[in-house]
Amino acid sequence: MAVDRLSLEIPDRSITVLVGPSGCGKTTTLRMINRMIEPSEGTILLDGVDIQKQPVNTLRRSMGYVIQNAGLFQHRSIVDNIATVPRLLGWSKQRARERAAELMERVGLDSSLAKRYPYQLSGGQQQRVGVARALAADPPVLLMDEPFSAVDPVVRKGLQDELLRIQSELGKTIVFVTHDIDEAIKLGTMVAVMRTGGRLAQYAPPAELLTAPADAFVEDFLGADRGIRRLSFFPSGALELQTAPVVAQDADAAKIAARGSADVPYLLVTDLDGKPLGWGEPKDLKAGEITPERLLPYGRPFVHGSDSLRAALDGAVLSPTGWAVGVDDTGRVVGVVSQQTIGEAIRNAHAQGSGDDVRAAG
């Protein structure tokens, strides 16, 4: 049996991810929603109405469908691929093409690709076309079956970010199948972890999944570093940054001497625009002779506020000084923070449990 007595309530206008090992019935579950597979027993309700009540093709046209490898029609140009469902619904060719052009923009495809054929596009671009095609008739529901598994990790991250952006604009009810738990945690508003035999192991928001896995199977499936990953759900805005250890490249000797202290073994040097250059010990920094080549690397800065505690901690771990660099949206330094301070912030956040409903990127 592929799916056994599964009961799931999928919230409107949010992304619900079905995740689990291969053979757990997640794809079968998805394909039952648009009746590509008919359940042997049980019912599926859409807005309270049994999906069996309407003609199967009417049901399917009201749901966008995105599959692995995109499944584009190789004999049709990109714009005609996207126009497929509007054409099925009887739109005129011109109106369908106008709508397709609009969607190409929405999913980040250059309009010069409209007349191309699928073989002329990269895997990532093809998958964008697949998403645009699914959105073409503006369906309230979007079914996505491992849409990003066939592309390389860098492109996949781009597509995931793009999906979150599109979702924030359109607010569809998305059911997303993946075998990648990181993808599930990144995209899901709710995550359903399934186990072999089509049984539900846990159905919870991602932060709760990471905090309190229901059993050993879920814990094992989440992987070893779920504590670190959970930090993604705590925003970095609460971190108190220090500005004292930050000096500009043209700082004079008195200023450098004044900023160094026992608590602050290193100073962060910025360029005249406020962008980070690197760390140096106060005794090594000679006024007027500071060159970026001789400074210690500053790791990866985090955007204060919009990045998560995970990004801040990562920045501190990467830096040889143990301090993370906080920047604003434009990359200018707003302050620095030590591993100890981040550690305290993590303990506070855990104590408040603030990660359960706050979501931060990164």
Place this chain on the structure above:
Amino acid sequence: MNILHFIQAFFGDSAHWHGYDGIPTRFGEHLHYCLEALALAAAIGLPVGLVTGHYGRGGNTLALIATAGRALPTFGLLVLLVLLVGFGMLPVMVPLIVLAVPPILVTTYEAVRSVDPSPVDAARGMGMPESRILFQVELPVALPLILGGLRSAAVQIVSTATIAAYIGLGGLGRYIIDGLYQRNYEKVVGGATLVAGAALATLAVFWAVGRFAVSPGVRRSA
């Protein structure tokens, strides 16, 4: 005298370009037999191949029919039919159709069956009816292979339609049969050259049809 001399003599003789035994008339007759046989064979082979290929069933039965069709001797079938139904078009058409259906049927079935399943799944999931999936998703992608099947059937028909002359009908076979009977080898070689030329022309026609009918997206990725 070598073959080139025969060819030169045959085509140089202006008498071969006029009248009921002239090249235009015989060529027209030949073309007529071939188009009729190909149309009938396609009318049988294409629908059956498309439908069985779409549903992916009946492959073994098709292979059996194709093998049986290929095993039937064309000339034997012609003689048998003449004995059964007498002279006329029917004894010529049946062997030609029996010859042409297997390549059309089997390649069409294989072409549709081997279409990448993921666009078909996507089309079905978008709510495309089965008939549209067959004609708008599978057929355009399978078209190059299907045309290949039609092409080999057509070439076989063009060269085999010469048998019509055996039972008193026209076509390019007339020159070969009459030439052999009259020991006029100029005529035999001329007729054979015309048949070979017609077969090459058939290939050219199918190449042109392929250029016109197959989507550039399929041509490049195939």
